[in-house]
Amino acid sequence: MIRSRDLLAEAAAGMLQRPGRSALTMMGTVLGVGTFIAIIGLTSTAGGQISKRFSVLQATQVVVQDAAAAEATRPTLSFPDDAERRLGRLNGVEAAGLHWPLAPAPVLSSRPGAVAEPVSGIEVHAAGPGVFPAAGVRIQAGVSYNTWHDEHHQAVAVLGAVAARKLGISHLENGPAVWIDGSPYTVVGVLDTSERLPGLLMSVLIPPRTALDHFGPPSPEHPAQVLVRTALGAAGTIARQAPLSLRPENPMSLEAQAPPDPRTLRDTVSSDLDVLFLALAGIAVFIGALGIANTTMVAVLERSSEIGLRRALGACRRHIAGQFLLESTGLGLLGGLVGSSLGVVTVVGVAVQRSWTPVLDPVLAVAGPGVGAVVGLLAGAYPALRAASLDPALSLRR
Amino acid sequence: MTDETGTSVRDGADGSPVIRLVDVTKTYPGPPEVRALRPCSLAVQPGDYLGIVGPSGSGKSTLLNILGLLDRPTTGVYEFDGVDVAGLTDADRTRLRGSRIGFVFQSFHLLPHRTAVENVELALVYGGGPRAGRREAALRALADVGLDHRAHALPSTLSGGEQQRVAVARALVGSPGVVLCDEPTGNLDSATTERVLDLLDRLNDDGYTLLVITHEEAVAARARRRVRVHDGTLTVDGGTLIVDGGVLLPRGGSAA
Structure with a gap:
């Protein structure tokens, strides 16, 4: 019943309501996605150097x-x-x-x-x-x-x-x-x-x-x-x-x-860098997800009277769930976007400093925000369900 | 069934009540089990102005939640616009609530980060109507309550009376027909209270059906008719009692 543009606008307003907190919430995703992009980019950049030097x-x-x-x-x-x-x-x-x-x-x-x-x-x-x-x-x-x-x-x-x-x-x-x-x-x-x-x-x-x-x-x-x-x-x-x-x-x-042997070289690079740092990046993304889940949960509790009001004004449960899901997904997406940018900047910066040619799969630049959005979506699922199941009569009394 | 356009607020001209409760009870499952509402019956005609008076803990909030479709009765029949709402899905009840009932709360419930006009507009968002014209409708509603000059102020910069008038504008912007007020003056001083009550009088003159729940006799005195809630039981206060014609129908042997 609600127009999707309205739902988006409400979610955006919810995110901008506390910009400082939103920024802090995004930090985990920023770090995680940024590390992911940087590691993969640096690995492929270094790999590119090896294959360049390792000529016929x-x-x-x-x-x-x-x-x-x-x-x-x-x-x-x-x-x-x-x-x-x-x-x-x-x-x-x-x-x-x-x-x-x-x-x-x-x-x-x-x-x-x-x-x-x-x-x-x-x-x-x-x-x-x-x-x-x-x-x-x-x-x-x-x-x-x-x-x-x-x-x-x-x-x-x-x-x-x-x-x-x-x-x-x-x-x-x-x-x-x-x-x-x-x-x-x-x-x-x-x-x-x-x-x-x-x-x-x-x-x-x-x-x-x-x-x-x-x-x-x-x-x-x-x-x-x-x-x-x-x-x-x-x-x-x-x-x-x-x-x-x-x-x-x-x-x-x-x-x-x-x-x-070029194969040995590549193996060394993979085992040295990839595994450790990708694990760290994974942990960062996981912590980012926990951060988003926690913040969204706090927001749901804090805004329970707002939720009650929206229900009174004609919002269905799924509208409420949709709004909080959109908010957490938006946070994840923005975090992924910022993280990808930082990751790319890191790769280019290191490459410039070492006078290497930066090598980065352009798919990654798109995948970064995507990963962030998925993290946000998953992290927001439980809080959104909680928000949707709040009793409007009870939450209006707060 | 519903009046989406809201052009004819004074509907039900055939005399059938807009709200009809028959032997409605509400029991909160325990332990301990709380019988918040004993069998209550009530009929409200379109254009009515009903005061529901009772001390805190009397069950009047429960009654308001049931009347506002925010809660379901445990037993009994609740008809809104002649339709038994027990047979409606959650989404249908929500749609009915959004389109036919406006709410005014004691604590205003304005979103603190939105301006007055944005708060009023929020009432139109979940109707799914076109975005165009919403702002104008919200500004008109604010002008109706005499606050068009504060349309772009944040709630925190408004006085309590002004905030409640914004809330009233939000309640009537969708032309809901029925406005439920829960202690509308509970957070206001006496001078501001008078202004808000004058505004409610005017809404009723304009054809809105008003139900005002309060613990203050002075507030209830502005209503055309009153019922009392005490220990979960409805009693009549000087009004006419018409069985089955539907003005007021107390049951359970507790008539005053």
Whole structure:
């Protein structure tokens, strides 16, 4: 009989009657829903970061390190001469490259002899021919040296683009050379980009056997390592097989690092954050529901004479129940709305602070107020029934 | 059955009573069992102005609740507009109450957070009528009781007499035909009491059927006729007694 707009207006008036109390009542729902949204949002945001960082590039990369060198006192090289070839024989390896920086850094110059002006800020690396395909380089000019150069201890060099610019070498038509500790090395190629080892762009690369001849094995501070590019999904297996294949007699001297398993990562995030905080959020929502139930109950008792009056003015029991249900649902809905907003702000705030990309399912922003409304509806059910069953004659006498 | 439009307040011109109680009793289940109302019979004609006098605890509140359809009698017949209300559902009784009976209470029962005109409008909300025109009707009702200038004041800023006049405006805004007043002057000083009683006189002159329940003889004296309630029993006070014609019908051997 009552118009729904009238019922809504009466419920709204009931909520606004004591705005301070309504605000406090909403607090539990605000906290609960806000925590829910924030946790789910932060989890998905962090998950997004993991999947972003965990690219195909990483998933197909294994790095074998010289574990023995770290404890060595003099320069050593635990890798065999033919490390690249041995690894290349493993099923699933697409390319493998041995490399180490020369230390102490040799004097580098683009001119011979006395007129030489040393160029600083450029490293010299020993890099096997397998490094170029393993690191995913692009040759800007010339070619990269190959196994033949290495095996014949050729004095050749490949320059990174930045190093070439610093050394003043812009084209290779004249057969330019660089002088390393006074010895000339013919520049055969210049690298444009390097996917996995961007540091190569600032370096001068020479074949490992040539480097061993002139500069000895790598220093313990800067041990050699092998970069392996594997087929997709083979990285874990390769990481287990590589040390054995390289040093069958002493595989412990080498350490292979496989990329982290993305599934493990996600599990860690879920178990660490989700369970605990979602439980806390659930408790907050539950307390919020109790708060709404309690406040609505108090309101029913307080306003019993109002209820009696409304009954006298022609309100049926269901009108009374409807009004209090609407009031509690409204409180829950508003609490959910405010909580969702705070949750979203939290997610965006944390993401901005960590320079992450905030990831949040838009459904959640709608679900938040919905959850709040349902909580309010359930919490208001008992008080509304009590209100509806009040005896109008008795409640008017109060 | 009901007069939704409220245009003809003085209905029942054929002489049939608007309210008719026959051997109505009310017993509150115990323990201890309380017999609040012993067999009572009463008939009220349209346009009547009946004072129901009795000390507190006499059962007059019980009588008012039954008359106002807020409570059901334990035994006996209650006819409103010639319809036996015992056969009505709760919702039907509520609808009948909302459309045909206006209430004026001792403690005014105004919603404290609503303005005077909003309080008056509340009486129109549960009728389900159109929203348009409600405000105007409420303002007219307030003008009727001489309070149009305080229409937008909150009850707390009104005097007791003004609050009761707002309550009277609320009682008559839906043109209910019957107005039940429960100690309407109980919380008012004597000067204000006079003003409210004058207002009730005028309502009766306008054709409203008035039932005023009070413990004050002076208030009851303004009514055209009076009955007394004592220990749950109705007795006549100087009125005419017409059996079955329906002005007043005391029973139970307790006539004064």
